[in-house]
Amino acid sequence: MATETPDLGRRGFLTGRLAPPRDAVQPPWTRFEKLAAACTGCGACIDACPQAIVRMGPGRWPQIDFSRNECTFCGKCAEACPEPVFDRALPAFPHVVSIGEACFAVRGVVCQSCGDACPEGAIRFRPRLGGPALPSLDADRCNSCGACVSTCPADAIVMAAPLVEAAHA
Ligand code: SF4
Ligand code: SF4
Ligand code: SF4
Structure with missing residues (x-):
């Protein structure tokens, strides 16, 4: 190549x-x-x-x-x-998933759609006092398939460009 x-x-x-x-x-x-x-x-x-x-x-x-x-x-x-x-x-x-502030759970509304959609179990939900559990990404398990991006009802998940693309070229 x-x-x-x-x-x-x-x-x-x-x-x-x-x-x-x-x-x-x-x-x-x-x-x-x-x-x-x-x-x-x-x-x-x-x-x-x-x-x-x-x-x-x-x-x-x-x-x-x-x-x-x-x-x-x-x-x-x-x-x-x-x-x-x-x-x-x-x-x-080489991209990485990023969950933004638009996330329903961050804004106090119960939602775990991304975790349910992820085939790799890369999104877990951390319980917290006073609000719904928050999504947490395990980047090592994520294969960047995009299932969470297409599923999120808040359009809160984006696929961010890799930090050092040249390393993969
Ligand atoms: S699917 Fe979207 S809104 Fe729902 S918990 Fe995941 S990031 Fe938040
Ligand atoms: S991109 Fe795919 S593997 Fe990564 S967190 Fe989203 S659903 Fe899971
Ligand atoms: S789903 Fe589409 S983009 Fe993904 S490997 Fe198949 S043809 Fe390529």
Whole structure:
């Protein structure tokens, strides 16, 4: 697999495309540099996803939308891609889940939807005096599937960009 960092400015000039957005969640087993270097924007990964979570983002860069569904790690997006964009040797997603202040439980309303939805048991609820139990994320168990993001009725959970993406590229 190529590991060199592409000249994104020159490539963008040649293709007429801006670089992929850094704050978007890229398809599983892809990274910013691989996408920028090899993705042609053909949309094959989008058509292949049975969960309909791969969307065409700005600049014709595919990105993941966890708002309505989660990733099942079926691999169909990677199988469909005709370019060397996907690397199944990588962890699928380097992103980390973040539960924000909009959480119903934080605001005093009982809710454990994310914990119920999580297939990895990565969200536990800590009892507290004077209010509903609060969600607590065990990042080591989380595989970034997005089930909690799509389930949360308060839209309180986001998939945050990795701190050091280059380490996974
Ligand atoms: S692994 Fe499957 S569910 Fe996940 S984005 Fe790819 S096609 Fe969609
Ligand atoms: S599903 Fe959303 S609102 Fe409910 S406890 Fe989890 S983060 Fe809070
Ligand atoms: S992203 Fe998936 S594994 Fe991680 S906490 Fe949410 S539901 Fe659980």
